[in-house]
Amino acid sequence: MTAFRRLVLRDLRLALRQGGDAAMVVAFFVLTVILFPFGVGPEAELLARIAAGILWVTALLAALLSLERLFQADWEDGSLEALALMPLPLEAQVLAKCLAHWLVAGLPLIVVAPLLALLLHLDRAGYPALLLGLLLGTPSLSLIGAVGAALSLGARRGGVLLSLLVLPLYIPVLIFGVAAVEAAIGGFGARPHLLLLGALLAGALALAPLAAAAALRQALE
Amino acid sequence: MPAPPSPDLPASGFAGRGVACRRGERLVFAGLSFLVPPGGALVLTGLNGSGKSSLLRLMAGLTPPETGMLAWDGMPVRDDPAAHRARLHFIGHHDAVKPVLTVAETLAFWAGMRGGAAVSPALERFGLAALAAWPCRLLSAGQRRRLALARLAASPAALWLLDEPLTGLDSDAIADLAAAIAAHRAQGGLVVLSTHAVLPLESAETLSLTDFAVRTAA
Numbered sequence: 001m002t003a004f005r006r007l008v009l010r011d012l013r014l015a016l017r018q019g020g021d022a023a024m025v026v027a028f029f030v031l032t033v034i035l036f037p038f039g040v041g042p043e044a045e046l047l048a049r050i051a052a053g054i055l056w057v058t059a060l061l062a063a064l065l066s067l068e069r070l071f072q073a074d075w076e077d078g079s080l081e082a083l084a085l086m087p088l089p090l091e092a093q094v095l096a097k098c099l100a101h102w103l104v105a106g107l108p109l110i111v112v113a114p115l116l117a118l119l120l121h122l123d124r125a126g127y128p129a130l131l132l133g134l135l136l137g138t139p140s141l142s143l144i145g146a147v148g149a150a151l152s153l154g155a156r157r158g159g160v161l162l163s164l165l166v167l168p169l170y171i172p173v174l175i176f177g178v179a180a181v182e183a184a185i186g187g188f189g190a191r192p193h194l195l196l197l198g199a200l201l202a203g204a205l206a207l208a209p210l211a212a213a214a215a216l217r218q219a220l221e
Numbered sequence: 222m223p224a225p226p227s228p229d230l231p232a233s234g235f236a237g238r239g240v241a242c243r244r245g246e247r248l249v250f251a252g253l254s255f256l257v258p259p260g261g262a263l264v265l266t267g268l269n270g271s272g273k274s275s276l277l278r279l280m281a282g283l284t285p286p287e288t289g290m291l292a293w294d295g296m297p298v299r300d301d302p303a304a305h306r307a308r309l310h311f312i313g314h315h316d317a318v319k320p321v322l323t324v325a326e327t328l329a330f331w332a333g334m335r336g337g338a339a340v341s342p343a344l345e346r347f348g349l350a351a352l353a354a355w356p357c358r359l360l361s362a363g364q365r366r367r368l369a370l371a372r373l374a375a376s377p378a379a380l381w382l383l384d385e386p387l388t389g390l391d392s393d394a395i396a397d398l399a400a401a402i403a404a405h406r407a408q409g410g411l412v413v414l415s416t417h418a419v420l421p422l423e424s425a426e427t428l429s430l431t432d433f434a435v436r437t438a439a
Contacts, residue, residue: 006333010322017321078315082372085281086334087307221284 003088004096011100021066022104029062029109033116044121051120052130052181059109059134060141060170066105067145067166068152068159070097071216075153084220090213094150098142098208106138122181129184129194133177136197143201143208144169150215172200230292234258235280235380235411240289241435242275248287249275250433255426257411262402262422265415267430273415274314276430277384280413281311293380307335309380314388316369320358324349324368327357328375337376347371347397363389367397374401381405383414395420 015021036054040046074080084090113134114127122130148166152158180193230236234257241251249272257263265273278284280291282298282305291298298305318327329340344350347367357365366389373381381402387395399421402412406423414420 003334003336006330010330013326014319014321073319076315077319078313078317079319081283081313081315082311082317082331083334084283085306085309085311087303087336088334089303 003086004092007083007088007093007096008100008103011097012103015100015104021069022108025062025066025105026108026112028065029058030112030116032058032061033119036120048121048123051117051122052126052178052185054120055113055116055122055130056133056137056174056177059113059138060167060174062109063105063138063141063145064163064166064170066101067142067149068162070101070146070149071153072149072158075219080216081220084216090216091209094146094209094212094216095205098139098146101146102139102142106142109138110134123185125187126181126185129180129190132190132194133180133197136194136201137173137177140173140197140201140204141170143204144173146212147208147215150212150219153216153219173197176200230295231256231258232295234261234294235413236292237280237286238290238292240276240279240291241287242272242279242284243287244272244275248435250430251288251435253289253428253430253433255428257413257426259409259411260406262406262412262414262425264420264422264425264427265413265430266417266427267434271430271434273430274384277311277382277413277415278313280380281309281382282306283311308378309382310373310376310378311382311384312369312372312386313384316365318357318360318365318368320356322357323353324355324357324360325353327368328371331372332375335376335378339375343371343373343375346374346401348393363391363394366390367394370394370398370401373405379410381410381412381414383412385416386414387416387418387420 033054037047071080074083083093110131113130117127117130145166148162151165152161155161176193176196180190180197183193184190230238236256238254240253242249255263265276267273275284279286282302293305293308325340325344328343332338332340341350344353347370349364349367349371352360352364357368360368370386386398390398402422406412
């Protein structure tokens, strides 16, 4: 087994054994989305118009919720120090941890998103764009979030700092994610927006591990 | 293009020349030189805060030296940090043990990350064989320390850097560690460790960091 796979499996195993995390992210996603019909009223037309925005904003917040722990636990118990001295480059390790984070906190959101979309009366034409958009967008959320999680290591109130660092960087993903759904509903074709989400993911895949690894090394000094 | 070995560096072993370390605004020590030959052991002593841990972290490459250089077999360590990481074991203050993983899983993970696989013999060596299936949250502080040290035996590395390895260990575990170190050195391995207690080591050099402390005009 390669060291990369080993690290992914360890993080998955930790997440599953500790239970909580994955279930909490999904529960947060579901509950927050359900709040909206109560807040803005049950009018189907209104809900349908804002459904894409609600789902994407809530997905961003749900992903953010679990990011604080991405490196925190490893940092506290000395694992991060030991990991940094392993032969596998820290950049690759960041990628492995992001993959595990996405499998635990990103993928479940995509699974429940159609049910919530149904609840919000999302137009049928918007479903493929919503799901494809989430599939392309949520890995970017994990990757960008990893940079913030690495930068806020050791800071008091790291969670708040993390939100301040990361949420502005999530804006492009949000814009194109919502635009893809709106375009599909409007009959314009979601392809350009999905391609842009793919481009964001490609950029995050290349840059985020470098930035996060640099921040981790700084935190370990 | 690799630079030729510098003439003033020893051709074999782990050496430091004129190393200084800064933590925050404070220069902890300066002008420190050392040499650990193959099979050698270096014991770091000194008062609290004299920089034993800092020196070990610096030797591991976690922090860059403020001035000076480290060399392995005559080649500067900073020229190839990946090769340096591959040849060392660093056991710091924290045990890097996850409460929800079992003892065997923990060791298999750390050994696997370095390509080693000698999990059962390593557990045996540090008296943990009977606890292999236990989740780590049930371990005592001394047992967690043993588990951290078992990483040394589970995958090979030429250089062992141990920060206060004896903390929490009972006399059996200390003997196990001493035996592991002796076997490692017999194969030409190097050990650098810091300790306040006495660990029976043959022909170990001692380096007192208090001698290199930088006096600040207070």
